[in-house]
Amino acid sequence: xxxxxxxxxxxxxxxxxxxxxxxxxxxxxxxxxxxxxxxxxxxxxxxxxxxxxxxxxxxxxxxxxxxxxxxxxxxxxxxxxxxxxxxxxxxxxxxxxxxxxxxxxxxxxxxxxxxxxxxxxxxxxxxxxxxxxxxxxxx
Numbered sequence: 001x002x003x004x005x006x007x008x009x010x011x012x013x014x015x016x017x018x019x020x021x022x023x024x025x026x027x028x029x030x031x032x033x034x035x036x037x038x039x040x041x042x043x044x045x046x047x048x049x050x051x052x053x054x055x056x057x058x059x060x061x062x063x064x065x066x067x068x069x070x071x072x073x074x075x076x077x078x079x080x081x082x083x084x085x086x087x088x089x090x091x092x093x094x095x096x097x098x099x100x101x102x103x104x105x106x107x108x109x110x111x112x113x114x115x116x117x118x119x120x121x122x123x124x125x126x127x128x129x130x131x132x133x134x135x136x137x138x139x
Contacts, residue, residue, distance in 0.1 A: 005038065007047030007065060008106040013037060016048045017102050022067070023080045039094075041065070062099070062107040070112035072094050 010016035011107045013034040020026045026039040026046065037048040046063065067073040074084060077100070097111040 003044055005045035005047050006041075006061070007049055008063075008102070008104065009051040010048045010101075010102075010104045010106075011051060013048065013050050019102055020046065020048070023077065023082060062109055063108045064097070064111050067110050068110055070098060070110055073110050073112075074098050 005086045005126050007017075013031075017028060017031065017037050017039075020039050021028055025039055029038045029040050029045060031037040035050050039046045040049070041063070042065075070088075078084065082100050085097070089099075093114055095111050095113045099107065099109045101107055
């Protein structure tokens with residue numbers, strides 16, 4: 001089994017595509033009018049689906065985007081209007097991360113791994129646990 005794609009409900013397709021394409025720099029792979037869009041998120045596709053009257057409650061998932069320099073990437077996105085949470089998380093010796101939301105309230109994070117902080121299978125269980133606990137409303 002492999003991860004195929006991740007998708008979010010959105011309220012306005014044009015606004016959502018503009019955010020992910022222009023603000024985050026993801027490339028649109030496919031767009032089916034105002035119903036569905038897929039973007040290249042570095043090996044995994046990110047889908048956007050217009051909710052209409054069928055919007056499901058937020059599931060609490062977070063899309064995490066790996067960057068080489070958290071401070072530089074954060075400053076660039078803030079320059080494009082992204083508002084980050086005040087807290088910058090850190091798992092000492094492993095990773096630093098900063099969280100924000102898209103225009104529909106879907107949660108995203110930028111993560112910068114320290115040299116040697118990323119194992120063969122991604123972040124450690126400790127890093128995932130700390131990242132999860134740092135989210136608002138998660139104890």
